[in-house]
Amino acid sequence: MELKSTKELHSELMMHSVRFAKDEQGRRKGQDVLFKWPEIEKKLGEHKHIYVVDARLGSNNHTHRLWYDVIPPHTEEGQDWRTLGHRHTVEAIIYFLKGHGHSIIDGERYDWGPGDLLSVPMFSWHRHINDGDEPVLRIASTTGPLSLALGQAVYEDERYPEFWIYAQEGEDARKTLIPGGGGKIDNGKIAGSRTAEMYAEQVAFAMHEEQLRRKSKVLVKQKDLVFEPTAMGNLAYVVDPRIGCHSKALGVVMAEIPPGKRSGAHRHLYDEIDLIVSGKGKVIVEDKEFNFDTLDVLSIPVFQWHQYFNTGSEPLRILGINTRLAMDNLGLSLTHQGEQADYV
Numbered sequence: 629m630e631l632k633s634t635k636e637l638h639s640e641l642m643m644h645s646v647r648f649a650k651d652e653q654g655r656r657k658g659q660d661v662l663f664k665w666p667e668i669e670k671k672l673g674e675h676k677h678i679y680v681v682d683a684r685l686g687s688n689n690h691t692h693r694l695w696y697d698v699i700p701p702h703t704e705e706g707q708d709w710r711t712l713g714h715r716h717t718v719e720a721i722i723y724f725l726k727g728h729g730h731s732i733i734d735g736e737r738y739d740w741g742p743g744d745l746l747s748v749p750m751f752s753w754h755r756h757i758n759d760g761d762e763p764v765l766r767i768a769s770t771t772g773p774l775s776l777a778l779g780q781a782v783y784e785d786e787r788y789p790e791f792w793i794y795a796q797e798g799e800d801a802r803k804t805l806i807p808g809g810g811g812k813i814d815n816g817k818i819a820g821s822r823t824a825e826m827y828a829e830q831v832a833f834a835m836h837e838e839q840l841r842r843k844s845k846v847l848v849k850q851k852d853l854v855f856e857p858t859a860m861g862n863l864a865y866v867v868d869p870r871i872g873c874h875s876k877a878l879g880v881v882m883a884e885i886p887p888g889k890r891s892g893a894h895r896h897l898y899d900e901i902d903l904i905v906s907g908k909g910k911v912i913v914e915d916k917e918f919n920f921d922t923l924d925v926l927s928i929p930v931f932q933w934h935q936y937f938n939t940g941s942e943p944l945r946i947l948g949i950n951t952r953l954a955m956d957n958l959g960l961s962l963t964h965q966g967e968q969a970d971y972v
């Protein structure tokens with residue numbers, strides 16, 4: 629094998645960075661946008677858990693993913709979960725489409741039905757149980773890809789204790805929402821040192837975050853959504869720090885478009901995955917058009933203009949799951965508004 633010279637190798641590495649954004653634009657243009665429900669449903673017949681938008685399956689989404697799954701009547705996710713369930717260092721939301729049941733999240737019970745959404749606090753133990761005679765149909769979206777890229781993806785499952793990283797350290801480690809537990813130091817001994825105070829804040833940060841996460845809103849009932857007019861059309865924020873959720877990465881909105889009307893057009897630097905909750909329509913993404921129906925999924929490429937049209941006779945409802953908050957925290961937020969909705 630011919631070895632590259634140091635100069636060649638390091639020049640190539642530098643050009644990789646320079647070229648990346650242009651290459652990425654090409655990948656965005658070529659990515660799959662529309663995922664049709666009939667095809668997903670076929671696969672769900674064979675396996676009850678189907679990844680839909682997922683970088684491991686060729687999607688260009690870097691920060692979150694979406695899957696569909698079914699919980700058969702009177703069973704629970706993970707079938708053999710009985711005590712803790714599982715927990716992970718990724719943010720997750722679950723939106724229920726059919727069926728009724730409850731979840732145990734850090735020991736608290738939450739009852740849900742169609743149209744309800746759970747925002748699972750990071751690293752909290754959780755179990756989801758179907759209480760009814762019908763299968764539960766739901767989608768879930770997590771920031772798994774982001775945590776994996778950061779090297780901080782921990783999934784602890786009661787069925788696989790051999791893969792636990794922290795939980796085996798004992799009862800305390802199993803109760804905390806902080807991977808590895810939090811801490812506190814006594815900074816009183818270094819009187820007058822602002823630097824000591826700043827460092828003590830750093831050590832205490834995780835404990836403070838844990839308290840905020842424990843107070844976070846977990847269950848959003850469909851009936852509590854508040855729709856108001858915006859430049860994009862009628863919108864309700866579902867998961868957002870400004871309405872009591874302690875999310876740092878994943879945000880959710882619900883959009884509603886009346887028959888014959890269209891949303892505003894916009895583009896943004898965050899990843900967005902849409903679930904068509906009811907109705908039918910089309911979306912224009914840059915220079916392409918896609919027709920969609922209820923239960924279809926859209927993956928909107930980063931920074932491409934998109935606008936939605938209700939082409940049916942019922943209200944069109946779209947659940948938009950995005951990683952805007954993660955991008956906010958990286959200083960990479962940018963949203964451009966184009967044409968405004970024609971009905972507000």
Ligand SMILES: [Fe+2]
Nearest residue numbers: 714716720754
């Ligand atoms: Fe989970």
Ligand SMILES: [Fe+2]
Nearest residue numbers: 894900928934
């Ligand atoms: Fe968008």
